[in-house]
Amino acid sequence: MIFLKNDYSLGAHPQVFQALADQNLTPSDSYSNDTFCTETTQLVRQITGQPDADVHFIAGGTLTNLVCLAAFMRPYEAVIAAESSHIYTHETGAIEATGHKVLPVPTTDGKVSPEDVDKVVAFHDMEQMVLPRVVYISDTTEMGAVYTLDELKALRACCDRHGLYLYIDGARLAMALGSSYNDVTLKDMAALADAFYFGGTKCGALFGEMVVIVNDTLKPHFRAIMRQNGALFAKGMLLGIQFQALLKDDLYTKLGRQADAMGQKLAHGIGAKGYEFAYTPVSNMIFPVMTREKAAELAQNVMFEKWLDNADGTQTIRFVTSWATTEDDIDGLLALL
Amino acid sequence: MIFLKNDYSLGAHPQVFQALADQNLTPSDSYSNDTFCTETTQLVRQITGQPDADVHFIAGGTLTNLVCLAAFMRPYEAVIAAESSHIYTHETGAIEATGHKVLPVPTTDGKVSPEDVDKVVAFHDMEQMVLPRVVYISDTTEMGAVYTLDELKALRACCDRHGLYLYIDGARLAMALGSSYNDVTLKDMAALADAFYFGGTKCGALFGEMVVIVNDTLKPHFRAIMRQNGALFAKGMLLGIQFQALLKDDLYTKLGRQADAMGQKLAHGIGAKGYEFAYTPVSNMIFPVMTREKAAELAQNVMFEKWLDNADGTQTIRFVTSWATTEDDIDGLLALL
Amino acid sequence: MIFLKNDYSLGAHPQVFQALADQNLTPSDSYSNDTFCTETTQLVRQITGQPDADVHFIAGGTLTNLVCLAAFMRPYEAVIAAESSHIYTHETGAIEATGHKVLPVPTTDGKVSPEDVDKVVAFHDMEQMVLPRVVYISDTTEMGAVYTLDELKALRACCDRHGLYLYIDGARLAMALGSSYNDVTLKDMAALADAFYFGGTKCGALFGEMVVIVNDTLKPHFRAIMRQNGALFAKGMLLGIQFQALLKDDLYTKLGRQADAMGQKLAHGIGAKGYEFAYTPVSNMIFPVMTREKAAELAQNVMFEKWLDNADGTQTIRFVTSWATTEDDIDGLLALL
């Protein structure tokens, strides 16, 4: 069975796992007050060019999103997000459960544009409406798209125009940074976002995400919101150790690049066989369109996800590669098409 | 100045006000445990043909909606509503503030169809998604449309198919019942809805709404949810007195019919002058389309609301009549067109 | 039957009711954007000596408390209140339902002291704990006690020391102002509190409360929080009209004084017959202690509330007088003791 269902089916990249093994019996302070978290924070400040950034460590992505959005908004404020975004559809109403409305914008590939934001802001011009306060984007998006530097700059300008915060969900940040379509550096991202997070779970860590808060306004009492939501991890050192290993020699981007390279190899192979794609393949998530019969046939030897039943009777399916995907996996799949 | 801005700019209909005056110094039990609320409850059970219905009294419409939806859903459940519905756009995220997602469906005139509901339910087929549990409709809708008996029956069947509750916002129930396009009786409504409310604020009362809960499952502990949300009114007798007056000799429907009659007179007059309507005028809210210049000119003598800037440069505006609107008001307005 | 059960069993004081009657058919702007609310706001600013105060109108007391506390606190913050306070025991967890912890302090008569506050603040010295942010007091308290000017000044100083807001629940503010034990003026109160409210429901209004926000920090977006909680009253003019009538010629304090006078007459009479009081009687709520047999006998002719079963087998009961209580009521009760 070839596994291309998702990018979180394994434990940690061996270097990350080894780092955990090395420190397994080192007594450390709790709640990220340990030396690993402290050193990692310093490292993050350096590589993002933000010497005053706050860095926080959280065990999972939904938890990270809900904590950040709960922390960044007052009760009557709302977050703008793609209709296809994780927070709008796939977190069982986690953001609404914190009391906030998510304002969806339709998109083709999950990328939110300044025009989308403008429209939502223009619509919410009455006291009876919620007040848009945060623009949530994911990079890569849920369809594997990658923001360009120009796009991020335009979103930043748009946010400034309307007094909005820009928050970037980096569950697959490694794959964004590693994409050959990417021209955004970590320094760019940190300069343009008010806050963003480095996904670990899908990018080589055993588990965990790392939030970077750049905007001073968003920093106070963030740990209180974390704790209140069960997100202040007792053994924070485990997260500090992992991200330290991931940032060492830029392993993080390398793993993203590796995942993307496999994705691109897969995309080229599939394209060469004449299949079309629902979204342009630029990272590690590939969405070919095929007949239901072909998809059903594939499912006997490959694990993947059905994405959409199309109106014309075809199906869009999703293949996801990761740092652990091998050339053999790809060749094996291509041989079946 | 002719006032056609909304239907809640006055106090109470004189008969309702007199009822309050008559009982102003009658000591009564608190929190709707008084004889007026008890008698009104009996009356409601009789006219709706629901001898076991629970009846509750709440001071305002948004409060009623948030209490009902908070009471009817578990945390991971969501309510389906028209994109134009009050709860989705004009209550400052009140439903989300209780922790629940509102799932919007696009409509032309605010009416939700079984097909709309089917689509939402079909989409929410994964554990990562919220679970649709309530269908919220308003009758009349925010565009003044009225549900037919066949439409309500089809929605009921749809809700039964999916295990959903049907909750009807009757902020303008009097105008629905009073419309010449209406073929739904109170008994029909009570038989088809799991819960609904009689709007008082816009229908002749000084203030207040009256909830009728038909489905036994939704009854327990409703008062606790009311109180927790500040909706258990200390002087509940004030609400009991008012609805008793409104239900006497069916004053409620008469006031709706009166408001609608003025609306229809207005619509015919406007139509006769060659204006088009954004939505078919069937109740007390009329949405003609005119040039911005014409609308601006009118605004010098008439109070109304701008509804929409249309793509072709015209404007849709909203006129609202009420039980207190006079023939003179209508004639005066028509003379200006 | 003599009614001494509570102070919200009637409609409005005749002067207030007449004011409503006078304006019943005057078209007014909605959501407190009308001239009555505007004029009343000006009046409140004048009599409180706070030309920049924000004034808001809400339909009930629990709703007022939950809106204020939700507006004044961030999610991880908590409110300090007497264990016997309305918000801690009798609002079905309304404050907790907005996400905030209520930190109870034991008191004898419902009055919170600076020492109580100091202790709570000292205890909450760890990151794992909520952050106390508001001190909630009620004046009169739930046991009918009244704060002195010195006590309020000391609480203010204590709040300043700890960075806390002082919020005063004035459900029975008229009775506090009208008490012969009171030496606090409205100007004092407004100078010492960050926010407080004039209770209407128990003090001569048909219904409604009026919030005064003095501290600039607490003003922005208060209406959004109101609306989100269903507390932005559509016909706000009804509340503006009532409070205008109550403030005219200081009717508000006069009604409180009248209620208190009846309370004092009752207390003196009861005391003269040798009964003891659970709390010193200084306003309109009187808590005599008697045998269960005596209480049961009284209950045949007087409506009152049982307050507490005492350890020695006696009962504390509660009599409440209001602006509508007559000398005959009191004489009638005393004759039964």
Place this chain on the structure above:
Amino acid sequence: MIFLKNDYSLGAHPQVFQALADQNLTPSDSYSNDTFCTETTQLVRQITGQPDADVHFIAGGTLTNLVCLAAFMRPYEAVIAAESSHIYTHETGAIEATGHKVLPVPTTDGKVSPEDVDKVVAFHDMEQMVLPRVVYISDTTEMGAVYTLDELKALRACCDRHGLYLYIDGARLAMALGSSYNDVTLKDMAALADAFYFGGTKCGALFGEMVVIVNDTLKPHFRAIMRQNGALFAKGMLLGIQFQALLKDDLYTKLGRQADAMGQKLAHGIGAKGYEFAYTPVSNMIFPVMTREKAAELAQNVMFEKWLDNADGTQTIRFVTSWATTEDDIDGLLALL
């Protein structure tokens, strides 16, 4: 430096770590749909004697408590807990943030008695109050106390009498099971509790807790509540693997016994030197009382927590042993006393 500050300063017990290492590159299904979680669930059902129990895996203790309590209660319901309990004081209002009141009962050693529960239930006899629904206890308690079988049976009977659920926080369940004062088996616990959790974080796991839901009423849609609160762990297999290792050959209880044995050795040694204890030492948390000077002196060589400044000028301090504490640690500390 001797480390006796807490029991969560290390990674995992070597056998647990090895299990993770063994499966690090085994592709597994996500969200606890993997074979490790499935097998562990079967194992738990067997050792608890509850073939129909639901088993869930969550990354941390506060998250577990808030998810369970949010899932088990309706909005107007409340949980009874010791005033010293983790949920009442040390989770930054996490339970209240889900909308629920925590009803505190004073205790000496953190153990809640049926009489405590009876009192709280008796007090909450009015509609204006929250409805107690869950009794939360922790075993061991925050003061290291252990419930006896008779005590748990009496609590169960009390809960049945009042229609309450019994939920046991087992953050230190291993130390409860391992205590020489314990006479409760896992089968007893599962038969008496409606739900409880096996703590992993403090009991040999790298991280994670495992919830066992016995009462059928509490089972439906629990995963939806988990996900909504960010508690449905993407790589659930990590938790399944760890608990499988912990349950193998009863390693879990053995590690608790080991921690307790070190605690008892410490307690005997301290007692022999004439110190008193604030709470009877029966598990792995030991609370001796000493002069501030002595405590300050100790702090130069030992890491521990200050627990309380006593009225007589002495201090209560807290030593915590774990599965990793050595005899040398204990001897070293005792030599300093």
